[in-house]
Amino acid sequence: MEVIPLQRFKRAGKYVRAFLILATLGIILLFIMLLSLLIYAKILGPPPLAVPESTLYYSESGTVIGETNNGQKRYWVSIDSISPELVNATVAVEDRQFYTHKGFDVKRIGGAIIADLKARAKVQGASTITQQYARNLFLDHDKTWKRKWNEALYTIRLEMNYSKEEILEGYLNTIYYGHGAYGAEAASQYYFGKTAKELTLAEASILAGIPKGPSSYSPIVNLEKAKTRQNIVLHSMVQKNYISEAKRKQALQAPLSLKGEHTIVTNKIAPYFQDAVKQTLQKELGIDERTIELGGLRVYTTLDEKQQALAEEAFEKIITKSSNIQGALVAMKPKTGEVTALVGGRDYQQSPFNRATQALRQPGSTIKPLLYYAALENGFTPSTTLMSEKTTFKFDEGQSSYSPSNYNHQYADSEITLAQAIALSDNIYAVKTHLFLGQKVLRDTAKRFGLTSKMEVVPSLALGTSGARIIEMVNAYSLFANGGKKVKPVFITRVENHQGDVLFQYKKENEQVLDPDQTFVMTQMLTGVFDETLNGYTKVTGSTISKQLTRVYAGKSGSTSTDSWMIGYTPQLVTGVWTGYDQAKKIENPAEKGYAKKIWATFMEASLKDKPVKYFKETSNVVGLHIDPKSGKIASERCSNSRLTYFVKGTEPEEYCPEHFKGDAPKEQQPAKKPWYKWILKPWG
Incomplete structure (x- = not known):
């Protein structure tokens, strides 16, 4: 009778030993797997923390003038720029053991499993802040074993390579708060119209409760639910000893001033200018479009908001609403090439085509100063005289002819000086000079002045018949204004990534490309455009606006049948204005022919109104x-x-x-x- 129980005992002992062996092997295997995971995570190193974030554009004064728009508002800020109340509220309600665990809260996981088993459904989450951050950074939200494995791997990598402050900063900058606002800064701006650093306890506790269910706990959508969730957040803060019971009650009763709109950029300022900035980022700095749109760049531009407003105002004031004519304006600092204002068209919403930087238009007589500078280099002086009379030019050994005419077919029928030819815009003088120098000279000179468009080597080139970009013509005149130093249009002074690292810093060039003496002589002759002492067989071309001008300007107007130009400058500012029709339609309305000059004069006078009067300094x-x-x-x-x-x-x-x-x-x-x-x-x- 005793043999049977003994055999059963021996059999049970075998099962226990087998279980212990298997359990030991399982623990060893689990340990090896965990160790392998840790080694693998260590080998992989720190994961990149780049997240989609809005790129911001700043004006010369540091004001935000625009941002990339991808349907998400993201602005990365340091943890020092986030209210401590929001930091504490987030830790209290989302992950109380955040500062002590290594990425996973084992006790919380166990409690969640028991709660889920009792309810026979998933009713309690166990994800730590690190896990949520890993999910937001690198993963989708599919509930698969592969996703869970990757989440665990990224969580370990984050904890192994980043401090708790860095992880918390990343989490607070990536968590979704509803209404397209990602991160504490965007949420603070949207809900309360203030920065994350300025949040009060009441506001912070409202925000901290939203991520659990943005569509349910948004105070904009349902204030009652948001207040209920706020109370839970505040209780959690009391339990963590972040606040007292008295402060909880006070915060719960505090009134909330809700905004409900994204306020970083309410209107896009200077949209044509911002398009030019984006083109510069891509073509000159080599930054890809995705980085521009989602890289959280901070782009510091050269835009002068006051001048931009004055430029747009001049167009609205001078061009009648009934007119369908288009126009463009570029203003630059001649010493640096910094573009301070840019208008690429009358209405960006109707036509985003940037006429200031993209359109090739005939510059007309505004090309003549480049021709005459070459003439000065080749022995001409302001007193050099040539006949102004109706002329037919023969070339190609008499096989070809060209018969240009002056405006309104007026001629001196006598010799006139170079100084007067510029002021009166005599076409015969220009073509004679062009042919005398050799037709390639103007083309080569234009390249020295920074013009890149192809120019036909023909007699009419002296009258501006080959297309040029408005911004390049303005840049060319900057060389006259700055004494002959090389410049190019500058839109960006500095670019930073979302962490504040400088990716680009503008450095001014100082290369002398023109003779400073001849440059000054040319500038002084261009002041004659507004000086009626140079009136001859006709009035100087700037006479229609000269009475409006209160300081010394140098400049040149230009016109073709389809284009009207005015480019002029002082030592502080050079501005060019073009008006015309997009389809090169002939300008027949007399009022439309004068738009460019009037816009230029109005803009220059208003822009320089409070600036000191500066004169062109003669060289030695x-x-x-x-x-x-x-x-x-x-x-x-x-x-x-x-x-x-x-x-x-x-x-x-x-x-x-x-x-x-x-x-x-x-x-x-x-x-x-x-x-x-x-x-x-x-x-x-």
């Missing part, structure tokens, strides 16, 4: 003489008209105006006699 190797505009020779006291004109030393005229002067030159203006040896050496050059 130039000399100024009062010149008779008609003859180009030194004016005497008897001349009824004279203008102070500058020449590079050694090129100034020595003769006095023969029409008004009789006798010897006054001693104070009599040219110095040349040394005797110059007369001997003259035949040999």
